[in-house]
Amino acid sequence: MEHELQKVSVSLAVNPKLSSWINFGPERKVIVSPGKVEIGQGIVTALAQIAADELDVDISRIEMVRAATPASPNEGVTSGSLSVQHSGRAIRFACAEIRQIFLNAAAERLGVAPDVLTITDGNIAGPGNVSTSYWELAGDISLDRDATAGAQPKSSAQRTLAGHSLQRLDIPDKVFGRPRFIQDSAPPGTLHGRVLRAELALARLIELNEERARKVEGLVAIVHDGNFAGVVCETEAAAEAAVTALRKGAKWSSSAALPDEDGLAEWLKQQPAVSTVIASKNATAPAAVARTIKRQYHRPYIAHGSIAPSCAMAQWDGDIVRVWTHSQGVYNLRSDLALVFKLPRENITVEHMEGAGCYGHNGADDVALDAALLAKATPGRTVRVQWSRADEMSHAPFGAAMAIEIEAGLDSDGEIASWRHTIWSNGHTARPGRAEQPTLLAASELAAPFPRAISLDPPPASGGGSDRNSVPLYDFPAWHIEAHRLTVMPVRTSALRTLGAQGNTFAIESLLDEIAVDRGEDPVAFRLRHLTDPRSRDVIQAAARRANWKPVKQDGVGYGIGFSRYKTTGAYCAAVAEVEVGEGIRVRKLTLAVDVGEAINPDGVINQIEGGAIQATSWVLQERVRFDRTRITSSSWTAYPILRFSEVPEVEVEVISRPEIDPVGAGEAAHGPVTAAIANAVFDALGVRLRSLPITRDRLIAAMELS
Numbered sequence: 001m002e003h004e005l006q007k008v009s010v011s012l013a014v015n016p017k018l019s020s021w022i023n024f025g026p027e028r029k030v031i032v033s034p035g036k037v038e039i040g041q042g043i044v045t046a047l048a049q050i051a052a053d054e055l056d057v058d059i060s061r062i063e064m065v066r067a068a069t070p071a072s073p074n075e076g077v078t079s080g081s082l083s084v085q086h087s088g089r090a091i092r093f094a095c096a097e098i099r100q101i102f103l104n105a106a107a108e109r110l111g112v113a114p115d116v117l118t119i120t121d122g123n124i125a126g127p128g129n130v131s132t133s134y135w136e137l138a139g140d141i142s143l144d145r146d147a148t149a150g151a152q153p154k155s156s157a158q159r160t161l162a163g164h165s166l167q168r169l170d171i172p173d174k175v176f177g178r179p180r181f182i183q184d185s186a187p188p189g190t191l192h193g194r195v196l197r198a199e200l201a202l203a204r205l206i207e208l209n210e211e212r213a214r215k216v217e218g219l220v221a222i223v224h225d226g227n228f229a230g231v232v233c234e235t236e237a238a239a240e241a242a243v244t245a246l247r248k249g250a251k252w253s254s255s256a257a258l259p260d261e262d263g264l265a266e267w268l269k270q271q272p273a274v275s276t277v278i279a280s281k282n283a284t285a286p287a288a289v290a291r292t293i294k295r296q297y298h299r300p301y302i303a304h305g306s307i308a309p310s311c312a313m314a315q316w317d318g319d320i321v322r323v324w325t326h327s328q329g330v331y332n333l334r335s336d337l338a339l340v341f342k343l344p345r346e347n348i349t350v351e352h353m354e355g356a357g358c359y360g361h362n363g364a365d366d367v368a369l370d371a372a373l374l375a376k377a378t379p380g381r382t383v384r385v386q387w388s389r390a391d392e393m394s395h396a397p398f399g400a401a402m403a404i405e406i407e408a409g410l411d412s413d414g415e416i417a418s419w420r421h422t423i424w425s426n427g428h429t430a431r432p433g434r435a436e437q438p439t440l441l442a443a444s445e446l447a448a449p450f451p452r453a454i455s456l457d458p459p460p461a462s463g464g465g466s467d468r469n470s471v472p473l474y475d476f477p478a479w480h481i482e483a484h485r486l487t488v489m490p491v492r493t494s495a496l497r498t499l500g501a502q503g504n505t506f507a508i509e510s511l512l513d514e515i516a517v518d519r520g521e522d523p524v525a526f527r528l529r530h531l532t533d534p535r536s537r538d539v540i541q542a543a544a545r546r547a548n549w550k551p552v553k554q555d556g557v558g559y560g561i562g563f564s565r566y567k568t569t570g571a572y573c574a575a576v577a578e579v580e581v582g583e584g585i586r587v588r589k590l591t592l593a594v595d596v597g598e599a600i601n602p603d604g605v606i607n608q609i610e611g612g613a614i615q616a617t618s619w620v621l622q623e624r625v626r627f628d629r630t631r632i633t634s635s636s637w638t639a640y641p642i643l644r645f646s647e648v649p650e651v652e653v654e655v656i657s658r659p660e661i662d663p664v665g666a667g668e669a670a671h672g673p674v675t676a677a678i679a680n681a682v683f684d685a686l687g688v689r690l691r692s693l694p695i696t697r698d699r700l701i702a703a704m705e706l707s
Contacts, residue, residue: 004149011035011090012147015073019143021094022051024134028122030057033065035075036087037328037352038170039359040611041667042604043083045168049161049600050088054095054153055134056119059161064169068351069334077329077431079360079495080463081570081665084600088663097151098143105141106132156598156659163659165603170354182326182353183308186236186384190313191220193374193385194243195230195442197395200255200631201491205229209249216242221377226447230374232383255630258490265298265403265692268424273484278460278467283477287417289409293515297406297507298692301625302399302496303634305642308356309392310363314371315382320347321375325368326355332433333365337372339438340450359667361494363387363396365432366441373442390635395441398625399496400426400455402466402503406511414519416530419479421470421508426486427455428465428499441492455493457485457500463567469501469672472508473565474530491625491632497612498668501566502619505672506679506693509562513680514689523561523680524549535595535656536565539574542593542654547576556581557588560680562673571596571669572656575613577677578649581685584697587617587649587678594653594669597661605666606653612670613651618643619671620678624694 005013015021015035023031032051038044048062065072075087099119106124107114109132117126125131156162173180186192198205205227213222213231218238223230229250231242259267313324321341327333330350338345355364367385375383387395402425409418430439430453437443439453457465464470467483516526524544531537540563543549550559558581563574572595578588590613599605622641626634634640675693683689688703 005147008093008149009090011073011075011086012093016146018094018098018145018147020073021091022098024138028061028135029063030055030061031063031065033072034087035067035073036078036083037067038354039078039328041608042168042601044170045166046084046600046604047088047091048169049166050092051095053159053161054092055099057122066352067330069330069349074331077332079328081566081667084663084665092153093149094147096153097147100151101141102134102137105137162600165601180354181356182324183311183356187382191232191378191381191383192236192239193230193232193371193383194239195370196243196246196250198252200252201258202256203252205250206253207251212245212249213242216245223374223377226449227445228442232374232378258627258629261627264300264401268401268403271486271488273486275482275484278481278483279471280480281478287411289417290412291410292407294407295511295691297404299402299503300693301401301491302619302623303393303625303640304358304360304362304396304496306357306362306392309387309389310367311386312368312371313382313384314375316375316379319343321372322349323368323372324351324353326353326364327368329431329433332431333368336432336438336440337369340369340443359497361397361431363392369440369442393635393640394632397430397492397494400428400493402500404503404507406507408511416476419472419476421481423466423470423483425466425500426489426493427457428495429458430455430494454487454489466500468499468504468567469564470504471568473536475532498671502671502675505564506675509676510679527563535572538656539572539593539595542656543574543576543591546652546654547591549576556685558681558685560677560684562676564672566669570664571666573669573673575673575677577681579678579681579685581682585621585695589650590674591652592670593656594666595656595658596664596666598659598663599655599657600663602655605655608666609653609670610651612668613674614648616671616674617649620675620693620695622694
């Protein structure tokens with residue numbers, strides 16, 4: 001049976017108990033409890049649509065429960081655009097089986113055959129006006145049983161909600177300013193904490209004079225354990241004043257040296273690393289290489305830039321601790337907290353609350369440990385810890401910088417005969433719960449510290465990390481892809497949306513564009529000529545058609561295209577960028593086509609692609625973690641600018657509907673194609689090709705002076 005469950009759903013195989021997913025509550029509600037969490041991607045709505053479809057109930061009856069360790073299915077981390085793919089499939093099969101269980105029970109109670117019964121909004125009816133309902137039967141049916149995968153879900157044609165753009169369930173609270181985010185939550189009696197951290201990189205706290213801080217009115221406790229120090233106060237204002245006073249009494253050691261920011265690409269290539277051959281293919285009939293093109297591409301460290309800095313709450317009762325957090329993996333965080341506090345996991349409850357922004361591993365898990373450490377000094381009281389903007393921009397993990405070299409061998413006709421792709425990068429994940437040692441920031445700051453984690457890359461079978469999207473989707477005759485993951489960590493890195501896919505797609509699609517232009521061949525036609533996969537071809541053709549590729553040339557205006565299939569197993573996406581270059585660089589319009597298989601909520605898919613496209617535009621034009629040799633200097637919005645509303649391009653998205661194909665996620669599909677499309681459009685506008693991100697006015701001027 002476990003093998004059958006694995007075939008239909010990984011999440012259901014790991015969490016087979018039907019009652020862990022679905023229950024029937026009072027007031028004719030259906031309680032749905034996924035292990036994936038809402039981080040702005042609309043997953044709550046999409047999963048509710050799936051459950052309502054399979055159970056034949058109105059979606060207003062669905063009550064979605066936030067993930068929490070005591071009862072929710074353990075679905076690991078909400079990441080990698082896998083929520084609909086994993087959780088949605090589990091809920092679909094669980095609901096299909098529950099529906100059949102209740103039909104069989106209703107048939108027995110009503111004395112009719114199951115196949116003559118119908119279900120309408122949870123009411124089960126048969127011939128002669130006999131009827132019952134899920135809720136009437138629920139007391140006699142235990143769902144504390146393992147799924148069997150024996151019931152077949154409805155076909156796409158039988159579904160009434162999937163494929164339709166229902167209003168998102170989480171949006172009204174956010175629009176009308178009702179407290180939904182953890183940053184807005186402070187239950188009565190809550191204490192407030194702040195943590196003191198060094199501004200210098202990896203500096204040690206060598207002296208702490210607490211005298212000034214102890215004079216702050218409302219101070220409840222000062223916690224000092226090795227390099228970890230913080231305050232607990234009656235009010236948030238007092239906590240801010242106390243930590244400011246504590247900073248004045250702190251002395252730190254000198255910092256560790258950071259790399260030269262302007263020489264980062266070369267620095268990456270010179271560091272110790274673990275090298276892995278990702279893929280290699282030999283040509284069946286190798287063509288002679290007449291000419292070789294070798295190019296280097298680079299992306300900097302990128303901050304998550306969460307709109308609201310990370311926040312968490314914690315409360316101790318003896319050796320039992322309860323934590324509220326916007327972590328994307330409540331079970332994984334619980335595992336690391338158990339390691340830090342040397343407690344059994346069952347002593348720790350971690351509950352998810354929505355946070356105002358983040359795709360990827362920001363400071364949500366780190367601040368949860370901060371809150372738990374401070375709350376231990378005030379047993380029985382809830383302590384809320386809010387990071388500052390500077391904390392968020394300096395101490396949360398960054399997306400890893402990357403240096404990428406691609407060498408293309410061309411035959412005498414200028415066709416691609418060989419392809420070599422080499423990557424240098426820090427690892428792209430150090431999420432909690434995946435190692436024998438905790439990866440949380442404060443764990444490495446304690447007097448008895450845990451080792452500072454070296455970030456790793458997920459295996460290629462899980463989509464990879466620095467190598468993500470490095471294996472070409474195009475029909476090249478030969479290739480060799482190699483990744484060098486650094487074993488030194490000048491700054492913390494972990495999962496940022498797309499991991500290495502943005503950098504690799506930027507590099508691949510930029511070089512393809514360069515080869516096409518060199519051949520005098522249309523970039524769209526060139527790509528199509530190297531693709532046989534029909535879904536790949538369809539998104540490129542759809543984006544090009546919708547963008548009216550390629551309009552009459554205008555001075556200072558350029559058009560570019562980019563394409564990828566996320567993780568080579570996920571959503572297909574193509575993007576066309578229209579860019580105007582004058583006093584600055586302005587992306588006027590982005591036109592995208594996406595294929596996610598079955599689009600459960602088409603408007604939700606469009607939202608995700610639009611959001612990814614706009615975020616990628618910000619990455620391409622502006623975002624770059626700045627630092628000198630001693631500290632992070634981009635600790636504010638002024639020093640780390642992001643795209644402003646006035647700079648947001650027009651975005652059009654076409655969803656290619658394939659209801660007969662299992663759905664995949666859309667959240668990270670747009671970033672790589674949009675990055676490449678903008679870079680290619682800048683070249684089309686000016687004839688200057690930039691291979692380092694971000695593409696800024698100063699870099700363009702410098703490149704034009706050299707050309």
